[in-house]
Amino acid sequence: MPRRVHVQTTINGEEIDFLCEARQSLLEVLRDVLGLTGTKEGCNDGNCGACTVIFDGRIVTACLVLAVEAEGKQITTVEGIAVGRELHSIQQCFLEGAALQCGICTPGFIVAAKALLDQDNNPSEDKIRLWLANNLCRCTGYDKIVRSVQAAAERMQEVR
């Protein structure tokens, strides 16, 4: 069995220790070691965006990050978007706007949209489309996803 590396990191606000092989991606460790299966694998080469997570404030595809790189970092996955039992506005708007069909791309879109709305609370349609262009959805044609992100931006402004 290959030697394992001890990594200390913060995921969804909680300090976490894990052991991993040097060759394992962050995606593998999230899913297979930590049981955080909300982060999905669609391609394992950075092209579909289903494994999008927030990594020290930036969105990355977890399949292209080695797990050992998580040392000392702050990571947010889809499991960390809702606050307790309260859904985030983006999640609520995705539900109300029927922005998901099969739902496999949804975690990646929600995480990416969260990172967008955290830095711009009133993005244009073009900016939303550009920001989400690394997240593939094959069911919706993106219409209801873009509209739901717009709706979430409005709702977040009302809350403020």
Add this chain to the structure above:
Amino acid sequence: MSEQSYEPNMVLSTKEFDVVGKRPLRHDGVDKVTGRAIYGADVSMAGLMHGAVLRSPHAHARIKSIDTSKAEAHPEVRAVVTSTDFVDPGDKAVDLGEGLTRLSYIRNNVLALDKVLYRGHAVAAVAAASLHDALEALKLIEVEYDLLPPVLTAPDAMKEDAPLLHENLRMTEFGRPTDKVSNVSDHFRHEKGDIEQGFAEADLIVEREFDTSTVHQGYIEPHNTTALWNNDDRIHIWTSTQGPFTIRDTTAAILDKPVSQVRVTPTEIGGGFGGKIPVYIDPVAALLSNKSGHPVKIVMSRAEVLEGTGPTPGSHLKIKMGVKSDGTMMAAQAWLAYEAGAYPGAMVVPGGMCVFAAYDIPNVTIDGYDVVVNKPSTAAYRAPGATNAAFATESVVNEIAEKLGIDPLDLRLKNASKEGTRRADGPKFPRIGCLEVIEAMKNHPHYSAPLEGPNRGRGVAVGFWFNAGLPSACNIAVNPDGTITLVEGSPDIGGTRTSVAMQAAEVLGLPAEKVSPSVVDTDSVGFTAVTGGSRVTFSTGLAAIEAARDVREQMIQRAAKIWGVESDGVEFRKGVFHLKNGTENRMTFSELAAQIATTGDPIVGRAGVNPPGVGGSFSGNIVDVEVDPETGKVTILRFTAFQDAGKAIHPSYVEGQMQGGSVQGIGWALNEEYFMNAEGKMMNSSLLDYRMPTSLDLPMIDTVIIEVANPGHPFGARGVGEANIVPPPAALANAINNAVGVAMNRLPMNPVAVMGAIWEKNGATD
């Protein structure tokens, strides 16, 4: 079985129901926005081993030998399997719900026996403690191949001297076997009227040839499976599939076990579009589990999905149509050759049934050819076969309109199929919404909106899909708190838990939220055919209606028992039971539900249906594009999708189907293709290079739902999952032509193709 209570061709858009036609939140929504929903790849259990599949690097070769000894010696490997681990199926044929198929074809596609027929063809598999170990072990398997020349397109494969994929494949012609050994597995023909006479009476004849590329369904979730071959010889499979019963029946057939020994639990599924109907890795994982004594999970990589699972056929098509100068269609002829991939079964049969479906033409001949080539064995893809055919027919119809100087929608209205129109394959159409869709397009503001600026053009096209009925089962139990639990066997790929639950709710006068729908395993519900053919909201919906009616009858009897009257003395209206004798006696559904336990037996409704009243669906597009004359890039400026939904049960998810199908059609039209080199290697087997549309490539997709009631469903529902993918390629070709004056006859119409057409038009020699 169903109540037929609507007027012919009545448009139902003003009919109000209590639940149907509203937009409740989907029941599985919270799990899917929080990451809690369990998809196939998320399945985990104690002792789980990871499987991986060795695939052929060659498109066509004979397997001389496979040596697995070094892989077996790897310290972390628990099992290695090849095709010889399966029982020899001989010549046995099985009906797995998609027509009769030779079991050996399915088995040999799952793991190749003596020949590999495409690059990516599975050859062997291993199970190991980790995926990394399994992948290491694959490299230790030694396979010796004798290379054979590959044949990659239908026209090449149909040549007399073409290399043969199957030395024992004999062509079926007009429904009867022949002795002809060929790559053409089937040739069929439909004839109506007198084709010679029809063309003789035409004032204008247009004849064109078209090619469409192989494209993939492109679901974001790769195929996956987890199998446990238990110590009692029972096999349990957890997998993402459109058809758990299809997986059960096929796996049992391949493993030569009775179906009762195989249980399939459908997990949440990340898209299918027809591509998650066939069996690939489930029997392999079962074999690995049997050999290793562990549960084994296999998850495909993206390259495996593209190279090893069913894309939908590329095709070569010829269309000839003859019209009178006033636009009356007199004759139409189609010649369709579809690439089945490695094993027979291209979707050319439905292509032939759809190619002229939109038009009432007196004289028609349609020839279809099912051709095997050295590409992955093809699978259904959303209205399978119809998109290829409509690209050709609709392009010719648009050219006729242009040549005659007739508005293209007027030309279609003049010739549109309607109730009673005889199809080329014989039967008459039941009530359909072809005219209504075209009229809605003509009247839509998009059609009359000004389109200004250079290199801009507008295009139109229509499409059709039959939809399917097929068996569905449903059970409903009444809870003491006034809710119901609904159990069904249709995997929910796009909100069908809710569209099915709404129909039960409508019958019982409950809000949709009081229904708790579950998709369960094959041991827990009656036989239910695949989530495909746009059938779940129609057929499983009907099962839910019937089961709810069963519940309603039992509840009425219970109320009668409580009130001491005959059951015809009780009336049920809008969720309330009334005593008919003029007193004020009434009980709500909840009040009665609370008394069930103390007044008699539990109340459980059940239904199994195989409904005949399937309603086919017509669709249409209006699209505006701008073509960059320097690069050939096509930008979509505006897109409006129209579709006859019958009654839209949940309009948001109807719109979603229309938008998603439209965008898949756009991808097929503008970008997607299997780019093969001469050796039959797919050169773009990643999602970077197999270029599906992104959010940045598209505008909003506007939708217009047309509601022509289907008399075969109590609420008038048709299926909406498929017809929407059919028109985009032809509509976009029409728009490109109107923008820059080039006729596109090949898909995809990517920048290279459009630029080439522009240069050709401008007379460039190179």
Add this chain to the structure above:
Amino acid sequence: MPIVFIPAAMKELTAGAAEIRVGGSTVREAVAELEAAYPGIRDWLFEDNRLKPNIAVAVDGVVSPIGLLQHVDENSEVHFVAAISGG
């Protein structure tokens, strides 16, 4: 008597007839009558004494889920069409 429509490719079995009136109150009975008059029809439609799985029966334009057991009446139109489902 119901009318059975013979696909163009099969007309050689029926001496060119495209529409044939036969007796019978089910599709199975209608096919039996056809076979008596035009031997060979059954082989084309049947396998192992049942309808081939790639063939469906449409009566009056509606594909029947029960195939040969489907009731036909005086004026029924019977077609044999391809069985399809979809994606």
